[in-house]
Amino acid sequence: MKALRPFVLLPLLLATAQAWAVKPFVADYDASWKGVPATARISLQQADGGRWNYELSVQNAVGSARQATVFDEVGGSFRPLFGSDTAQLLFKKSQKDARYDWAQREARWSGDVKPDRAGPIKLQDGDLDGMLVNLAIVRDVAAGKPLSYRVVDNGTAHVQTYQNLGKDTVTVAGQARTATKVGRTSDDKQVLVWVVDGLPTPARILQRKNGQDELELTLKSVR
Numbered sequence: 083m084k085a086l087r088p089f090v091l092l093p094l095l096l097a098t099a100q101a102w103a104v105k106p107f108v109a110d111y112d113a114s115w116k117g118v119p120a121t122a123r124i125s126l127q128q129a130d131g132g133r134w135n136y137e138l139s140v141q142n143a144v145g146s147a148r149q150a151t152v153f154d155e156v157g158g159s160f161r162p163l164f165g166s167d168t169a170q171l172l173f174k175k176s177q178k179d180a181r182y183d184w185a186q187r188e189a190r191w192s193g194d195v196k197p198d199r200a201g202p203i204k205l206q207d208g209d210l211d212g213m214l215v216n217l218a219i220v221r222d223v224a225a226g227k228p229l230s231y232r233v234v235d236n237g238t239a240h241v242q243t244y245q246n247l248g249k250d251t252v253t254v255a256g257q258a259r260t261a262t263k264v265g266r267t268s269d270d271k272q273v274l275v276w277v278v279d280g281l282p283t284p285a286r287i288l289q290r291k292n293g294q295d296e297l298e299l300t301l302k303s304v305r
Contacts, residue, residue, distance in 0.1 A: 104134060104155060109283040111299040116171075118142045122299050124283050126217070133163065136213055140297070145171035151213040160218060162211040162234075178236070180211065189234050199237025211235045215242060216275065216284055223262050223277040242266055244275070252276045252285045254301050261285050 106127050113122040120142030127135045129152065137150040152164040165180035176194040183189070188202035189209075210218060212235040222229055229244035243266060250263040261276040276286040283304060289297040 105282060107282045107304055109304040110302045112302050113140055113142075113300070114295065114298045115140050115142050115147070116144055116296065117294075118144050124216075124299075126282070136217060138213065145169065149213050151211055153214060159208050160210060160214045162209070162214055165211050165213065165235075167236075180235070182209075182211075182234070191237050195237060201237055203234050203237065203239050205234060206232060208232060209234045209239070216287070219244065219264060219275055220277050220282060220284060223264065224279065229264055242268075244273075247274075250276060252278065252300070254278065254281070254285050255303055259285060 104126070106125075108125045109123065111122040111124070113120040115122075120140050122138065122140040124138050125136075127137075129135050131154075133152055133154050135150065135152055137148065139148045140146065147169040148166070150166050151162055153160050153162045155161070161184065162180070162182045163184075164182070167176075167178045167180075169176050178191060178193045178195055180189060180191050182205060184205060187205045189205055190201035190203075191199060208231075210231050210233055212233055215231055215233060218231060219229060221227075223246075229246070231242050233240060233242050244264040245266065247263040247265055250261050251258050252261045253259070259278045261278045263274065263276050265272065265274040267273075270292045272288075272290040274286075274288040274290075275284050278285040281301070281304060283301065284299070285301045287297070287299040288295065
C-alpha cells in the first residue's frame, strides 16, 4: 500500500495547485460605505514582468476610495511591491503611497502620512499589505491553511489572525451559496469575510468600527 501513495497523492496535489493559481478577474459588488449605499469593484489584472495589479474601488454619494497593490508571486507567496490608497470625501482628499523594496528588505510610505508612519519597516518573507490579505484568505480557506498573516501597511507591521467561524449562507447573483465565514477582532475593529468555494474573491466582506458598519461588500457578479 505504501508504494501506491505517491501515485495517488500527486494528481491531487497538482489539481489543488492548478485550482488556486492566480488568475485575472473582475468582481462587482453591491456596497455600503460610511452608511451610504455604494458600488464597488475588486479586480485582478496581469501586468508586465510577472506582476499583478490588484485593486478595490468604492463610490457613493459622499465620495470615493481606491486601494491598489502591485505584487508578484514568489515561492507561492504574494509579495507586495507598490501600493496606493486614495480617498475623496466631500471636500477632503488624501493619498498615501507605499513602496516595498525587497532588495533592501524595507517598506516606506509617502504622501499624506504622519512622520512616524513613513517607515522604514523591515520586511520579512511572507509579509502582505492590507489588500493582499483578502486574496490570501480565499487561497488559504480552500487549502485549509492557518489564516495568520504579518501585515505591513500604513507604516506599521502587525499580525492579523482570522478564526474560522463555520459555514454560512450568502446570496450571489440571486442564488444562495454556502460559504466559509472567517473573522478577526482587534481593539475597536472587526472584519468578517465570507469565502465561497470556486470563487476567486470574497463573496462578502464586512468591516466594523466601534460596533458600527463602515464598509460592506456583497458580490453581485464576477468574470
